[in-house]
Amino acid sequence: MAIHLNDSLNPKTVMAPVQFDIDSVAGIKEQFEELLQEPNQLVVIDLKATEFIDSSGIGAIIFLFKRLKRQQRVLQLADVHGQPKRILTMLKVDKAIAFTGEQS
Template sequence: MSIPLEQSLTPTRIEAPAYFDVESVAAIKDQFDELLTQPSHKQSCAIEVDLGHTEFIDSSGIGAIIYLFKRLRRQERQLQLAKVHGQPKRILTMLKVDKAIPFVESGESA
């Protein structure tokens, strides 16, 4: 499974899968690790996870987002979630993820 990456000045955008669950997390965690370790990606001070096409998220998907958030914070970088809607928005808001990680429209700065 390939997750599309789009490098821009700020933020670097990664598109989350439609079903952000245990099956898709392994592939996206590899992408997250690349964003965290590759020098070309480290130039961006912010990462934006686009949830615009994400219809469903489970605890594995939430765990992957928290994993990325914590690693970025150690690097003094930011994470933002874009186009959060539907079931993912209900779950992430209920868990108060939006208090730590800003929800934005795509391309906005947090």
């Protein structure tokens, strides 16, 4: 008897850069485009190492969120803390995208 694992049930995690800004977004968007082609139902952006986010980083997150939502998939943000948490909470991103993991 063979066991088949359904990869679509496993979350796919992307590590966000330390500076999630205009300079890093081009590379991240390429990763996001690749994620959109994969079957994973849950996609997680891990912000553990992220110390700074600007409007470009927020725009990239919203871009991915909207595309995943159209595919009836879920995006979560993990380990949101510091300046990124303050900005994302102020903009009420946490009302649309769940924050998970340690938060300070």
